[in-house]
Amino acid sequence: MTPADLTCTVLGAVRRAVEEGALGGAVAVPDRVKVERPRPGGSGDYATNAALRLAREARLPAREVAEVLSAELTRHPGIAGVEITGPGFLNITLAHGSRDALVRDTLTNILTSGSGYGQGRALSGQAVELRHRAEVRAAVTADAVRRLLEAQGALVRIDAYEDEAAGPVPAPTPAPGPAPTATLAYEPSPVPAGATAHELHRRFGTDATRWALLRAAAHDRPRLDDGLLVQKESNPFFLVRYAHARSRALVRAATRLGFTAGYEEDAAALGDHPALLAALGDHPAVLASAARLRAPDRVARHLETTAEAFLGFQHTVLPVGDEKPSAAHRSRLALAEAAGTVLAGGLSLLGISAPEYL
Known part of the structure; x- marks a missing residue:
């Protein structure tokens, strides 16, 4: 169910x-x-x-x-x-059977949909015109909101000022479905970054800059300091990308051991990891809510929750010592692969890369 x-x-x-x-x-x-x-x-x-x-x-x-x-x-x-x-x-x-079917359906949907998992047609037929002032955080926020809206089927046009745009803004892609009946105007007005795009990109790089500007809620001042570059799990930006890289590493290691992902037994095999299962299952609702509320920070925080839950689970995926790969290992690998897919897809919607190696 x-x-x-x-x-x-x-x-x-x-x-x-x-x-x-x-x-x-x-x-x-x-x-x-x-x-x-x-x-x-x-x-x-x-x-x-x-x-x-x-x-x-x-x-x-x-x-x-x-x-x-x-x-x-x-x-x-x-x-x-x-x-x-x-x-x-x-x-x-x-009921037990419903919970097992929910786990199976969630993993199947993620692994079948790939990075498109969680995207939908909730806003199909809606047209939105985004405007933003000439400031880097407003430009980055507008671009992320565009991505989220289009992922839910909306047709989006950005009326961007020439300077301070965080890179080129792609032209809107017409969404399939009924033609929009009206255009909604929206102008993101987050607390300014306090620096130019050039200064931030030179100091932190594009990905870390976008993360910092999008992770904070629009009414909060973004954290722009050297902590963004710390390679530790205490740094949320590193945490999310590290969790994705670990998921990919587990898939590669399983291939070397001769087994692949496959959910083959009941939910009891994964029952000790409800936080990760809940995070993966909630991903579509988070994306829809973030698009509806024009709040990319919700996606960033959800990715952190998913990453933390995955890193607490990753050590159970591979066989230990002389242990042979079992159905339980294949099920856990499916969960690990699904987590990596969700993390990559969420980062992509924020305009941030998800490297397989860190």
């Missing part, structure tokens, strides 16, 4: 509750509900605030609405249990 499947399941539970009159006669079934990873204090695999959204319309306490929806959801064979937390959040635990 994917997050999209679970969203449909929650909507189905709402629809049944409305049809049965359990929420009163005035409640309308929403077009969509939000399903996400549980927040601090939550539990299970996913959570939804559907009960809180419906409570006012139903004129019932949110926890009472949550109890109704919980009873409907637990009828589904793919759901092992539902816990109600806080004012009425529904925390959903998937």
Whole structure:
């Protein structure tokens, strides 16, 4: 059961509750509900605030609405249990078979889609005109926002000033699908970098400069100091690119040992690494959210989360000593390869290279 499947399941539970009159006669079934990873204090695999959204319309306490929806959801064979937390959040635990299928589907989607994993058509038919002032951080931000929007199907045009642009800006590529009905204007206005593009590129190089300018939220001042060049995992820029290089190194080492990636057993083989599985599964939602909010910093922070989770897992991938490669090793290699693919794809959307060797 994917997050999209679970969203449909929650909507189905709402629809049944409305049809049965359990929420009163005035409640309308929403077009969509939000399903996400549980927040601090939550539990299970996913959570939804559907009960809180419906409570006012139903004129019932949110926890009472949550109890109704919980009873409907637990009828589904793919759901092992539902816990109600806080004012009425529904925390959903998937059944073992559903969790295994989710892992399999996630890895298959990543390895099949490659660097395009997580990109979609959520903004298809939307046209956006980006303008930016003559300042390096504004130019870099506009370019990253363009990449994110186009990755979700939008048609983007940048109205850039001539000086301080961070390299050439590619012409927009028409997106397939319906023609845009209106053009939205957007001008990124991040806190200025405090230096020119030439000064930053000469001191840090293009990739490190872009990372520093994009990692900080637009309202925060970017960190532009010698820490950007430190080759240690305490440096987020190095951490992300190092994790990608390690994933590629593991694939090369496995080839020398005579085995390749392949998810061949149930989720228990990877069950000790929920943080990495969650990060990979959340990647599409992060990209969509970053595009919608014009916030490339969300992608950078998600890549850091993915890299940290991967580096905590990497030591389990290859056989040790005289150990022979097993199905578990092939499954772990698939997870490692998927992590590298997500890291490379995310860096590419930020306009940053992902070297295979560091």
